[in-house]
Amino acid sequence: MSDRASSGSSRAPVVATLTLGCKLNQAETQQAARELQRHGCVTTDRPARADAYLINTCTITHVADRKARRLIRMAHRLSPAAPVIVTGCYAERNGASLAELPQVRLVGNQRKHEAATVLLDSIEGVTPVSNDAARSGGRARSFIKIQEGCDDVCAFCIVPYVRGRERAVPIDEIVAQAQERVEEGVQEIVLTGTQPGAYGRDRSDGSSAAALIEALLSRTDAPRIRYSSIQPQDITPQLLAGWDDARMCRHFHLALQSGSDDVLARMRRRYTASEFRDAVQAIRASVSSPSITTDIIAGFPGETDADHAQTLQMMQDLRFTDVHVFPYSVRPNTSASLLTDDVCAETKRTRAAELRDLGSIHRRAALESRTGSIESVLFETSDSGLTDTYLPVQVAEDDDLTNQIRSVRMTSVRDSTLFGELLG
Numbered sequence: 001m002s003d004r005a006s007s008g009s010s011r012a013p014v015v016a017t018l019t020l021g022c023k024l025n026q027a028e029t030q031q032a033a034r035e036l037q038r039h040g041c042v043t044t045d046r047p048a049r050a051d052a053y054l055i056n057t058c059t060i061t062h063v064a065d066r067k068a069r070r071l072i073r074m075a076h077r078l079s080p081a082a083p084v085i086v087t088g089c090y091a092e093r094n095g096a097s098l099a100e101l102p103q104v105r106l107v108g109n110q111r112k113h114e115a116a117t118v119l120l121d122s123i124e125g126v127t128p129v130s131n132d133a134a135r136s137g138g139r140a141r142s143f144i145k146i147q148e149g150c151d152d153v154c155a156f157c158i159v160p161y162v163r164g165r166e167r168a169v170p171i172d173e174i175v176a177q178a179q180e181r182v183e184e185g186v187q188e189i190v191l192t193g194t195q196p197g198a199y200g201r202d203r204s205d206g207s208s209a210a211a212l213i214e215a216l217l218s219r220t221d222a223p224r225i226r227y228s229s230i231q232p233q234d235i236t237p238q239l240l241a242g243w244d245d246a247r248m249c250r251h252f253h254l255a256l257q258s259g260s261d262d263v264l265a266r267m268r269r270r271y272t273a274s275e276f277r278d279a280v281q282a283i284r285a286s287v288s289s290p291s292i293t294t295d296i297i298a299g300f301p302g303e304t305d306a307d308h309a310q311t312l313q314m315m316q317d318l319r320f321t322d323v324h325v326f327p328y329s330v331r332p333n334t335s336a337s338l339l340t341d342d343v344c345a346e347t348k349r350t351r352a353a354e355l356r357d358l359g360s361i362h363r364r365a366a367l368e369s370r371t372g373s374i375e376s377v378l379f380e381t382s383d384s385g386l387t388d389t390y391l392p393v394q395v396a397e398d399d400d401l402t403n404q405i406r407s408v409r410m411t412s413v414r415d416s417t418l419f420g421e422l423l424g
Contacts, residue, residue, distance in 0.1 A: 012042045013123050016050040020067055021058025023192040023228045025088055027143035028112055029056045035116035049078050052123040054115060057090035059158060061329040065090055076102050083122035087115045089162040109163055140380045140403045142186040144177050145169060147193035155268045155336040159194055166195060166202040171215050179220045187378050187405055188224035196227060197234030213242035222247060223405055224378060224388060229253045232271045232279035240286040250287050251390040254279060255295040259314030260307035263300055273314060280318050291321040291389035296355055299328045299348030301339040308351050315358050321366040323359030327352045367391060367413045377408045393418045
């Protein structure tokens with residue numbers, strides 16, 4: 001791999017690193033961007049004219065597939081001569097069709113660590129075309145991959161097919177990465193993976209999510225640590241003990257998927273509705289004023305009106321801070337693709353709308369419940385940021401607050417944002 005600084009170009013090549021999908025994809029894109037920067041490239045996480053593109057794709061739904069193809073075409077329109085490196089889950093699943101698009105070279109998940117190398121080789125000798133993109137991404141909050149792959153193999157999920165079985169990154173490597181980011185000025189470490197809550201169960205050295213949290217708290221200076229997603233069956237007293245430390249962000253994302261035991265069984269989820277409730281209650285009993293968000297699938301094969309009503313009742317009882325609703329989408333190579341998809345598209349849309357409407361009511365209530373409170377806010381721009389409970393906040397302030405953690409008194413709610421006044 002050649003050093004870009006000695007390439008003879010009048011300026012550093014600009015590479016657009018674009019991400020679709022989950023926080024794990026964001027972590028991998030950030031890592032590739034860091035590698036490109038080390039070799040003299042300027043990176044941007046915005047669609048802009050560039051000398052090359054790295055597009056990290058998702059294939060969790062057919063909508064994600066469509067977004068990936070649209071983004072690839074956009075890159076080609078912006079810079080027709082620029083190479084486009086496509087990686088991620090869609091590249092792994094359906095690379096043959098993507099390879100037919102102009103300027104596309106593929107790097108599937110199994111070779112994702114080579115993406116930066118392939119891209120650097122692709123732009124060797126390219127004549128600079130623009131300088132309208134700036135280095136960006138990842139300074140206030142940085143994503144770190146702690147594991148990938150999944151052994152659960154839920155009926156609807158294509159992830160085990162495109163990412164393989166679970167493989168945990170050793171604790172020492174994660175700690176070293178986290179401390180390096182902190183020394184660069186990062187304020188929040190976001191731990192991410194396909195099954196982050198099950199971290200370490202593929203290893204025989206005693207690694208676990210609880211042990212990882214303990215190591216990060218004791219061996220790094222990270223002001224904030226966020227665990228991006230945990231399955232309800234992974235909520236244990238040992239895990240929750242980590243949240244006794246104020247540096248652990250009080251946001252828990254637990255995917256419900258359905259409030260019906262019959263549907264959960266067909267989905268091959270590893271918990272019942274009652275066990276999910278127990279996990280939420282355990283979090284609320286152990287952590288002060290936590291934020292709990294979830295995912296729900298509308299219209300899974302065999303879902304009846306009664307099943308849907310049970311999901312609505314679960315939402316009403318648990319009152320999530322936010323809900324991501326997905327109408328069921330058949331994914332090839334999953335066991336659910338063998339089921340008769342007997343819920344019509346119109347019913348899926350109707351049920352999804354009902355779930356979203358109820359979720360919006362609870363979201364508004366969650367935001368309003370914070371008015372009058374004093375929250376710790378990490379500012380990602382000059383005047384807006386996130387609480388540790390993952391709520392958006394905006395303040396009126398002349399000074400640039402970017403990358404600072406400040407105390408803010410919440411005064412009002414507008415649309416989906418808290419507004420507040422800076423203290424101190």
